[in-house]
Amino acid sequence: MKNISRKNFLSTIGIVGTGAIAAPSVIANNEVPMDFLNEKPFTPFDRKIKVGVIGCGSVARKYLPHLAACPYAEIVSLCDIKPERAKERAEHFKVQNWYPDIETMLAGVPFDLIVNLTNMQEHGRLNKIAINAGKHVWSEKPMANTYAEGAALVKLAQSKGTKIWGAPMVANSPQFAYMSQQIQAGKLGKIAGGHGSYGHQGPSWSSFFYEKFGGSLPDLGVYNIATMVGLLGPAKAVTAMTSIVTPTREMEDKGHIVVDVEDNAHLLLDHGNGIISHIQCGFNYVSPHGYEGDELTTLFVGGHDARLDMIGYDWAPFRVDVTDVQNGTSVTNPFATDRGSYKWEEGASTICEHLSTGKELVINVAHVLHVLEIIEATRLSQETGKRIPLKSTFKWPMV
Ligand SMILES: NC(=O)c1ccc[n+]([C@@H]2O[C@H](COP(=O)([O-])OP(=O)(O)OC[C@H]3O[C@@H](n4cnc5c(N)ncnc54)[C@H](O)[C@@H]3O)[C@@H](O)[C@H]2O)c1
Numbered sequence: 212m213k214n215i216s217r218k219n220f221l222s223t224i225g226i227v228g229t230g231a232i233a234a235p236s237v238i239a240n241n242e243v244p245m246d247f248l249n250e251k252p253f254t255p256f257d258r259k260i261k262v263g264v265i266g267c268g269s270v271a272r273k274y275l276p277h278l279a280a281c282p283y284a285e286i287v288s289l290c291d292i293k294p295e296r297a298k299e300r301a302e303h304f305k306v307q308n309w310y311p312d313i314e315t316m317l318a319g320v321p322f323d324l325i326v327n328l329t330n331m332q333e334h335g336r337l338n339k340i341a342i343n344a345g346k347h348v349w350s351e352k353p354m355a356n357t358y359a360e361g362a363a364l365v366k367l368a369q370s371k372g373t374k375i376w377g378a379p380m381v382a383n384s385p386q387f388a389y390m391s392q393q394i395q396a397g398k399l400g401k402i403a404g405g406h407g408s409y410g411h412q413g414p415s416w417s418s419f420f421y422e423k424f425g426g427s428l429p430d431l432g433v434y435n436i437a438t439m440v441g442l443l444g445p446a447k448a449v450t451a452m453t454s455i456v457t458p459t460r461e462m463e464d465k466g467h468i469v470v471d472v473e474d475n476a477h478l479l480l481d482h483g484n485g486i487i488s489h490i491q492c493g494f495n496y497v498s499p500h501g502y503e504g505d506e507l508t509t510l511f512v513g514g515h516d517a518r519l520d521m522i523g524y525d526w527a528p529f530r531v532d533v534t535d536v537q538n539g540t541s542v543t544n545p546f547a548t549d550r551g552s553y554k555w556e557e558g559a560s561t562i563c564e565h566l567s568t569g570k571e572l573v574i575n576v577a578h579v580l581h582v583l584e585i586i587e588a589t590r591l592s593q594e595t596g597k598r599i600p601l602k603s604t605f606k607w608p609m610v
Contacts, residue, residue, distance in 0.1 A: 234597040235595075235599070236588075236600045236602050237358050237584050237587040237588045237599065237601070238584055238601075238603055253569070254569075255566065255569035256566055257568075259282075259284060259567065260284055260285070260563040260566050260567050261285050261287045261322040261323045261324070262278060262284050262285065262286050262287065262323070262324050263287060263288040263289070263290065263325050263346075264278070264288070264289050264325075264326045264328060264559075265290040265313060265316065265326070265327055265328065265329055266328030266329035266330075266351075267289055267291040267293075267296040267297045267300045267328070268328065268329075268417065269414075269416060269417075270328050270351060270556070271328045273556040275303075275304055278563070279304050280560075281560035283560070283564040284560060284563040287306065287307070287308060287321075287322050288306065288307075288310060288316055288320050288322060289301045289304075289306050290310040290311070290313060290316040291311070292312060294309065294310070294311040297310065297311070307320070308320045313337055313341070314340075317341070317344045323347060324347045324348070324349060324559070324562060324566065325338075325341040325346045325348050325349070326349045327341070327348065327349070327350040328351050330425075331353060331356075331420075331424060331425050331429055332356065332419055332423070334350050334351065334352075334353060334354060334356070335355035335357075338350050338354060338375060342364060342368045342371055342373055342375065343367070345371055345372075345373060346373060348368070348373070348376070349376055349377070349559040350375065350376070350377040351377070351378050352377055352378040352429055352430075353377070353429040353433065354375065354376075354576075354580075354583070356424040357583070358584040358603065361580050361583050362580060365580065375576060376558070376562055376575075376579070377576065377579040378433075379433060379434050379555065379558075380526075380553075380555055380558045380574060381434055381437050381438045381526055382437070382438075382441045382573045382574055382578070383553055383561065383573050383574065384525070384550075384551075384553045385547050385549060385550065386521055386523075386525075386529075386530060386531050386547045386550075387442070387528070388573075389546055389547035390512065390521065390547075391442055391609065392610065393517075393519060394442060394443070394512065394519075395608050398517050398535075399513065399514030399515070399516055399517045399518070399519070400515035400516030400517065401514055401516075402443065402486050402512065403486065403487070403513055403514055403515070404482075404489070404512070404513065405439055405443060405488040405510065405511055405512035406488065406490070407439055407490045407491075407509065407510035407511075407525070408490070408491045408496075408509060409431045409435050409491075409524060409525075410431060410491070410492055410493040410494065410496025411494070411496060411497075412494065412496070412497065413427075413460070413474060413494030413495070414430075415462065415463055416463045417464055418465040418468050420494075421460060421462075421468060421471060421474070422468075422471050422472065423471050423472055425471075426473045426474070427473060427474050427475065427476055427492045427493045427494050428473060428476050428492065428586045428589060429586055431492040431494075432476055432478070432586065432589075433582060433586065434524070434526050435490045435509075435525060436478075436480075436490055436585050436586070437579075438510055438521075438525040439480060439488045439490060439510070440482070440581060440582065440585070440605075441578065441607075441609050443482045443486055443488055444482050444483070444608075445581055445604040446480040446481060446581075446585060446601055447481045447483050447601055448480075448588075448600050449478055449479070449481075449589055449592055449598070449599045450479045450481075450592055450597075450598045451477060451479065451588075451590075451593055452476075452477050453473035453477070453590060453593040454473060454474075454475045455470050455472075455473060455475070456474055456475045456493065456495040457470060457474055457494070473493075474493055474494040475492075476490075476491065476492050476589060477489070478490050478491075478592070480585065503523065503524075503527065504522070504523030504528070505523070506529070508520040508522060508532070509521060516535060516536070517533060517534060518535075519532070520533075520534070520543075522545075526555040527554075528550075530545045530548040531545070531546050531547045532544070532546075533545075533546050558574075561574075573609055573610060574609075575609075577603070580605075581603045581604060584601055584602070584603045585601065588601060
């Protein structure tokens with residue numbers, strides 16, 4: 212990882228030689244006013260939303276079937292800088308138009324919503340081009356590389372009369388809703404905190420996961436962070452350590468590469484009122500949970516009176532195990548066992564339903580920006596050895 216030296220860092224933020232050093236916050240003067248982030252009333256389209264999908268790689272194989280089956284969406288164009296991928300997917304899903312880059316896509320058949328499934332490093336740049344062309348945006352995570360870039364996208368979208376939202380969709384699961392409702396009902400008593408863990412051995416197909424602005428935080432940690440702040444409330448500060456455990460990798464697209472960004476991260480979040488949570492993520496974890504999460508806890512929140520264990524990964528949970536104390540003995544029972552229709556890949560379809568019918572969303576872009584600030588603050592904490600205060604917030608509880 213390219214850690215900048217402490218001297219260079221201090222000089223960058225302009226506080227060398229000023230004596231006492233206050234921990235910098237990530238967002239500095241890029242704060243987006245809360246009223247700006249409140250979802251404004253709008254007139255629903257009252258028709259199918261015309262969708263252009265950019266990025267036809269791995270995750271598109273999950274998104275496209277969901278979108279194709281969505282009654283509120285019509286996929287009108289596909290795009291990939293590897294155009295053979297766009298062509299192949301277009302033929303498979305009977306989409307009439309496919310393009311090799313965003314410029315020809317925007318100049319081609321008209322659409323309402325762009326669904327950005329490209330490399331993480333490209334999201335902010337492509338989202339900006341799409342907003343400037345008057346498109347609504349659903350972006351895979353992260354919606355931008357930095358909080359400042361994300362906040363600027365939100366402001367730009369408002370000035371253009373469009374909207375932007377981003378993954379992940381974890382707050383949409385019935386298990387998230389159940390946990391949130393239990394917390395809000397006071398069932399946990401005095402809450403102490405929580406723990407979330409998500410890792411595997413790392414993607415093998417695309418090098419961007421290990422290049423600057425990639426990493427295990429925006430690819431994996433983003434889920435647990437979104438869930439934890441969604442359940443326990445916006446965080447006030449981050450203290451963290453990150454590392455690179457595997458400095459080189461053999462990748463399917465580029466062969467031997469040098470890993471440039473954290474593949475191991477541990478962060479502590481201060482949610483206020485004494486509530487502290489811990490999240491770990493990385494690309495060097497042999498998981499006993501299996502791809503589907505099996506029957507094990509991947510995230511829990513606990514208080515004096517009860518503990519809630521999310522069984523399965525937060526992006527596709529199976530149920531919630533509730534433990535409390537009855538007659539001096541701890542008792543665990545399963546709840547929220549119905550997984551409903553929730554799928555982690557439903558983000559773009561959910562946005563199409565929202566735009567088409569006006570149906571209220573659980574997710575909001577302020578939550579996504581808060582998670583982005585936490586990811587940046589985690590890296591800043593590692594670089595500076597400091598606790599990093601956070602400024603962003605979002606409407607909470609979400610459910
Ligand atoms: N693969 C998964 O299971 C998964 C799951 C959830 C989220 N995601 C997220 O989805 C995003 C994509 O991941 P992936 O695994 O599908 O990667 P991928 O490498 O398989 O696919 C990315 C595609 O985007 C294309 N692309 C890159 N830059 C482009 C540009 N400027 N214009 C047009 N096309 C461009 C690439 O050619 C490639 O086909 C990432 O943000 C990742 O974190 C992936």
